[in-house]
Amino acid sequence: MTPVFELEGWSRTRLAQVEQALDRWVTADAPYGLDHGAPQELVEAMRYAVLDGGKRLRPLLVLAAHEAVDSSKSDAASAEAAVRAACAVELIHAYSLVHDDMPCMDNDILRRGKPTVHVQFGEASALLAGDALQALAFELLTPLDGSVPAVTQARLCALLARAAGSAGMAGGQAIDLASVGQPLTERQLREMHELKTGALLQGSVVMGAHCGAPDAQALSALESYGAAIGLAFQVVDDILDVTADSATLGKTAGKDAHNDKPTYVSLLGLEESQNYAQQLLTKALAALDSSGLAQTQALRALADMVVNRTS
Amino acid sequence: MTPVFELEGWSRTRLAQVEQALDRWVTADAPYGLDHGAPQELVEAMRYAVLDGGKRLRPLLVLAAHEAVDSSKSDAASAEAAVRAACAVELIHAYSLVHDDMPCMDNDILRRGKPTVHVQFGEASALLAGDALQALAFELLTPLDGSVPAVTQARLCALLARAAGSAGMAGGQAIDLASVGQPLTERQLREMHELKTGALLQGSVVMGAHCGAPDAQALSALESYGAAIGLAFQVVDDILDVTADSATLGKTAGKDAHNDKPTYVSLLGLEESQNYAQQLLTKALAALDSSGLAQTQALRALADMVVNRTS
Numbered sequence: 169m170t171p172v173f174e175l176e177g178w179s180r181t182r183l184a185q186v187e188q189a190l191d192r193w194v195t196a197d198a199p200y201g202l203d204h205g206a207p208q209e210l211v212e213a214m215r216y217a218v219l220d221g222g223k224r225l226r227p228l229l230v231l232a233a234h235e236a237v238d239s240s241k242s243d244a245a246s247a248e249a250a251v252r253a254a255c256a257v258e259l260i261h262a263y264s265l266v267h268d269d270m271p272c273m274d275n276d277i278l279r280r281g282k283p284t285v286h287v288q289f290g291e292a293s294a295l296l297a298g299d300a301l302q303a304l305a306f307e308l309l310t311p312l313d314g315s316v317p318a319v320t321q322a323r324l325c326a327l328l329a330r331a332a333g334s335a336g337m338a339g340g341q342a343i344d345l346a347s348v349g350q351p352l353t354e355r356q357l358r359e360m361h362e363l364k365t366g367a368l369l370q371g372s373v374v375m376g377a378h379c380g381a382p383d384a385q386a387l388s389a390l391e392s393y394g395a396a397i398g399l400a401f402q403v404v405d406d407i408l409d410v411t412a413d414s415a416t417l418g419k420t421a422g423k424d425a426h427n428d429k430p431t432y433v434s435l436l437g438l439e440e441s442q443n444y445a446q447q448l449l450t451k452a453l454a455a456l457d458s459s460g461l462a463q464t465q466a467l468r469a470l471a472d473m474v475v476n477r478t479s
Numbered sequence: 480m481t482p483v484f485e486l487e488g489w490s491r492t493r494l495a496q497v498e499q500a501l502d503r504w505v506t507a508d509a510p511y512g513l514d515h516g517a518p519q520e521l522v523e524a525m526r527y528a529v530l531d532g533g534k535r536l537r538p539l540l541v542l543a544a545h546e547a548v549d550s551s552k553s554d555a556a557s558a559e560a561a562v563r564a565a566c567a568v569e570l571i572h573a574y575s576l577v578h579d580d581m582p583c584m585d586n587d588i589l590r591r592g593k594p595t596v597h598v599q600f601g602e603a604s605a606l607l608a609g610d611a612l613q614a615l616a617f618e619l620l621t622p623l624d625g626s627v628p629a630v631t632q633a634r635l636c637a638l639l640a641r642a643a644g645s646a647g648m649a650g651g652q653a654i655d656l657a658s659v660g661q662p663l664t665e666r667q668l669r670e671m672h673e674l675k676t677g678a679l680l681q682g683s684v685v686m687g688a689h690c691g692a693p694d695a696q697a698l699s700a701l702e703s704y705g706a707a708i709g710l711a712f713q714v715v716d717d718i719l720d721v722t723a724d725s726a727t728l729g730k731t732a733g734k735d736a737h738n739d740k741p742t743y744v745s746l747l748g749l750e751e752s753q754n755y756a757q758q759l760l761t762k763a764l765a766a767l768d769s770s771g772l773a774q775t776q777a778l779r780a781l782a783d784m785v786v787n788r789t790s
Contacts, residue, residue: 207650318629342521
């Protein structure tokens, strides 16, 4: 009998490691021994945006994919790369939220119950903090001390840049911006979400894999897994927007419908959307079955969490 | 007798190469075969921000430093890395201008005689275009086709991330933001400019060098050269802000004084600022003398241009 995998216990130690690493790398130390206070304030805005918040789904996907590929966990360079990649994807996610919340975008004043960065620090500081967080993500991926092999550094930067850029997250946000009040086909909606949310979630999985040495079969399977849960994440988001209340979500429920944004629920209906999310879960798990990898319990549990979460 | 070096002729062929490469890499092709129009609009905003504008000083510094280190120009991978690095630093510069011009920062409506990106495309698109340009810079540095060695890719990403981030350009902008109306010491003013403008100019020089295989002596000399011209660039900017008229500058003259921003001229006076700029030029040229490099004519001419320019 397969031993029961406990996601909560598995996550706890990984989350502690990620929080500690983020706390260390998004540093309040003034660079270059500056005695002027402003970079300190910039770093404070960056820390405010990153620390002590969020589910850290993307870092957990990086670490789970890395452990699936490098199950012996014997390689220090590979483990170092994985924790750096885990933090880097979270920094990209965090910067996107800071910029998304700004008045010219979604104009949100609260996130996770706290004032958003531009409310707390001003718009200009929020803009700069987001910009600096994106740069810091690539800084984390390229340590100068030789702790991560150059070939891994280069591959991780390549993957992250593409997941974050105009053919990834930023591109998806641009479609989202242009699609408010527009009727979309299911294909257009899927393409928007594949870029806006899916690219970085899939990127997290693939980056985690590349911290080890995945074979072609495993890599292809993990790409399919990442694509399926990336899309499922958004379908479930759309479902929760109509079924959960604001207190449970930690953000305003019903907001998409209110903003006249196209969603899976508005396009497919609630029941069909729920079926679709389950199909994507099945697809993600089937991809893992075909991966040739032995230790995929964490990836399975994370996929289940993405689809069956209630907030 | 040393043959006279003609910067204009040297620059012309390099600029043509950079413009062509930017035109090819900041592409209007919709990614992933999307049939929805928005990423197209995002890419249009990115192209508008990047193409057909500016002196391209940073790309020229990359290429000049690369040619100084790799004077035989026999290595195709090294040349490919250099043109990619040249475009990457320009994308970072371009994104910083897009975000700088936004209403929450400098609120500029004209740049190089054209409406700024947020005026032309809206604030949200300007924000996303800047974000996507930063990601694209790292994408250019990490081609997947093996045309640039992984060790070079990793080093270039490391240098660019640090030059652009909170200990570089973004950090300098944060100090600038906080320093309006504040009295600064010369040291504080220098630190601000070392980060805000100097880090990316120096980074351009050092990245160009790393496209080849610089020895320690050359690298150290090029770092000093880059630091000197990086600071000189800003000192001259401050001088031109009071001595040139708006038509010559292509931007509003006297703006810094009007905005109550600390400048070298306000701190040292005009004559002393001019002396300081010449000292920095001397320092930059002396660094090249100590570099052990034979072909430094382009770097010398660029230093002279930075200090003795009239716009």
